[in-house]
Amino acid sequence: MFSMKLQGGMPIHEQLRARITELIINGEMKEGEKLPAVREIAKQLTINPNTVQKTYAELERQGLIYSVPAKGSYVSPRAKYINKLNQQTSETFAEAVESALALGLSEEDLLKIVSEVSQKQR
């Protein structure tokens, strides 16, 4: 299922997240379907369960999956819809970044603003 070769240069939990997202979007994993257990994937990829857990937590925060303790993790009913919304939001935000760069702000400036605004929201 999760046949994938881990590469360097990108965190493992992120590679795994990209892979699972891909499976959901392509329809290879149906909505409502149960995902493999954390330890299952960890064993298969020879990585730590916590790394998989981090991936699941992020996917759940995104709304692509939901997890029930002692039961399992499942593909969210509206996974595709949410993913599409996220993609659109990402594209729009990327354009905002381009504009800001063109107007003279630096990458550091933008990173700082993102951090500050994010912190304020908590």
Next chain:
Amino acid sequence: MFSMKLQGGMPIHEQLRARITELIINGEMKEGEKLPAVREIAKQLTINPNTVQKTYAELERQGLIYSVPAKGSYVSPRAKYINKLNQQTSETFAEAVESALALGLSEEDLLKIVSEVSQKQR
């Protein structure tokens, strides 16, 4: 001139940048006026010349000052104008960040997008 007490929690080069920007905006440093030498400030604040250099480099990138090797660094003729533009751009960008967060993207997502788009521009 640069009487300021360095505090923790914020990089030195950034504190210095904020201070100099303040001086320029408040009109305490006129446009065209010569800034103290890198080593001058370094000595006065008991920090490394390279840290001051980093501040100057950033201010020059912003367009607030310009440096001439073996001569000195000077306040840019349009410093105030540029600073105002940067502030406006920052505010607009901050709003874009708020929107993206509200639409479900995470701080990590946004930081990644900023990095990717910045890298693409080079």
Next chain:
DNA sequence: CATTTGTATTAGTAGTATTAGTACATTATT
């Protein structure tokens, strides 16, 4: 020619993200 200027290169340090090891709590199964 010596001094003053900005700049580049290298290295050490500290803070932070990533990953792993381990333990916990809850639910299903037998």
Next chain:
DNA sequence: AATAATGTACTAATACTACTAATACAAATG
């Protein structure tokens, strides 16, 4: 009731990156 399987939380080790410093270089001025 007991065992196993699940997601989750906590701690520690490691890797990575930003910050700062030490030093050296290059050019202009007097």
